Amino acid sequence: MIEIDNISKKYGTFQVLRDCSTSVAKGEVVVICGPSGSGKSTLIQCVNGLEPVQQGRITVDGMNVTDKKTNLTQLRARIGMVFQHFELYPHMNVLENLCLAQEKVLNRTRSEAVAKAEALIERVGLSDHIHKHPGQLSGGQQQRVAIARSLAMDPIAMLFDEPTSALDPEMINEVLDVMVQLATDGMTMMVVTHEMGFARKVADRVVFMDEGRIVEDRKTEDFFSDPESPRLRDFLSKILQY
Amino acid sequence: MSGFDFSVIVSALPFLWEGLQLSFLLTILAIIGGLGFGVLLALARMSGFRLLSLVAATYVNLIRSVPLILVIFWFYFLVPLVLGRPVGGFYSALIAFVMFEAAYYSEIMRAGIKSVAKGQVQAGKSTGLGYWRIQRHIVLPQAFRNMIPVLVTQAIILFQDTSLVFVVSLRDFMTASSIVARTEGRLVEMYLFAAVVYFVICFAGSLTVRRLQSKVAT
Numbered sequence: 001m002i003e004i005d006n007i008s009k010k011y012g013t014f015q016v017l018r019d020c021s022t023s024v025a026k027g028e029v030v031v032i033c034g035p036s037g038s039g040k041s042t043l044i045q046c047v048n049g050l051e052p053v054q055q056g057r058i059t060v061d062g063m064n065v066t067d068k069k070t071n072l073t074q075l076r077a078r079i080g081m082v083f084q085h086f087e088l089y090p091h092m093n094v095l096e097n098l099c100l101a102q103e104k105v106l107n108r109t110r111s112e113a114v115a116k117a118e119a120l121i122e123r124v125g126l127s128d129h130i131h132k133h134p135g136q137l138s139g140g141q142q143q144r145v146a147i148a149r150s151l152a153m154d155p156i157a158m159l160f161d162e163p164t165s166a167l168d169p170e171m172i173n174e175v176l177d178v179m180v181q182l183a184t185d186g187m188t189m190m191v192v193t194h195e196m197g198f199a200r201k202v203a204d205r206v207v208f209m210d211e212g213r214i215v216e217d218r219k220t221e222d223f224f225s226d227p228e229s230p231r232l233r234d235f236l237s238k239i240l241q242y
Numbered sequence: 243m244s245g246f247d248f249s250v251i252v253s254a255l256p257f258l259w260e261g262l263q264l265s266f267l268l269t270i271l272a273i274i275g276g277l278g279f280g281v282l283l284a285l286a287r288m289s290g291f292r293l294l295s296l297v298a299a300t301y302v303n304l305i306r307s308v309p310l311i312l313v314i315f316w317f318y319f320l321v322p323l324v325l326g327r328p329v330g331g332f333y334s335a336l337i338a339f340v341m342f343e344a345a346y347y348s349e350i351m352r353a354g355i356k357s358v359a360k361g362q363v364q365a366g367k368s369t370g371l372g373y374w375r376i377q378r379h380i381v382l383p384q385a386f387r388n389m390i391p392v393l394v395t396q397a398i399i400l401f402q403d404t405s406l407v408f409v410v411s412l413r414d415f416m417t418a419s420s421i422v423a424r425t426e427g428r429l430v431e432m433y434l435f436a437a438v439v440y441f442v443i444c445f446a447g448s449l450t451v452r453r454l455q456s457k458v459a460t
Binding site for chain 2: 074075146
């Protein structure tokens with residue numbers, strides 16, 4: 001489904017990504033972790049072309065993201081993305097947030113869009129809040145709305161860019177629950193996160209990045225039980241200590 | 243207060259009202275035109291096309307560096323040359339105001355647009371919305387909300403600036419007051435009255451700004 005082939009990227013003279021290759025098969029859940037500044041967020045933003053790459057190739061469902069001729073707008077409509085800071089539209093209520101792209105991009109009628117929005121808002125457990133504005137919701141609720149907004153487009157894959165990093169601790173689980181449900185339903189997912197409990201529970205593979213390189217790309221059990229590189233061992237010992 | 247005769251104002255009211263209507267009309271049309279052209283200038287200046295943003299930046303800096311009265315003159319003499327026929331004082335003044343205000347509005351809007359988080363654009367892009375739809379539905383509504391107080395302030399200045407149209411022989415409120423003042427020989431009364439009228443209108447505008455500011459802040 002997602003093929004990342006030897007991509008490299010620089011911001012000025014700073015090399016953010018170096019020869020990164022990995023893939024996500026249909027229905028697979030891949031977690032990407034690593035210290036801050038390791039390039040994991042940049043990597044995931046390259047997958048739907050939000051960040052351009054200078055070298056290498058990314059294809060999603062057969063479409064070449066890195067080819068300049070590809071219609072990125074069309075491609076992005078098929079890939080969902082969830083951001084660290086939710087990025088709900090603050091001037092629209094929850095329902096409008098979910099309907100905008102459905103109507104403008106997928107050309108659904110108002111009633112189709114509303115029906116879809118209501119179903120998804122119910123699925124993330126926020127039916128009582130559908131007419132509220134994002135500012136009236138907690139962080140966890142906002143992120144669940146953001147997930148529903150992406151799902152409203154019937155995406156073929158979902159990208160999560162640190163979806164719980166900006167949340168208060170007691171709200172992390174409600175968001176992870178929605179993501180676990182999504183994974184068990186068979187959604188293809190690429191998730192940048194530090195939530196190792198989530199990775200253990202639903203990830204098929206875990207990718208560890210450091211200084212712009214993919215250091216390890218392993219099956220989930222092996223990743224935790226048998227880390228090969230000293231860098232990963234060091235990282236795991238630090239984050240799994242408590 | 244002997245020697246003052248305010249009755250002259252009453253008899254001149256219809257004449258003054260005509261002038262005030264012209265002032266309002268120019269202000270409103272210039273705001274609408276200025277906003278429309280200003281949005282385009284702001285988007286052009288912030289666009290990735292170097293040439294486009296350079297042209298927009300040059301225009302804005304040029305217009306903002308000359309006095310409004312000179313711009314009004316320019317267009318009075320320039321527009322007939324371009325169109326090949328005279329368009330009259332009103333239209334040339336209106337075009338001048340639109341072009342002039344657009345330069346200021348575009349800077350206000352550029353600040354407003356920049357105040358909208360970059361992530362909002364990314365969120366729009368990630369759902370497959372194109373550039374114009376992102377601007378129209380996501381960025382501009384938020385930007386406008388942030389910049390309404392500054393825009394109203396600029397509109398108040400514009401209203402006062404319409405008094406400059408006397409240079410192209412248009413009769414706005416200020417010009418009408420001057421005419422009455424001179425023909426009736428009642429300079430003090432008329433200029434006092436004109437000041438009161440400007441004050442009432444502009445102060446009401448300022449109060450609106452203050453109310454809007456507290457509304458935007460919440």
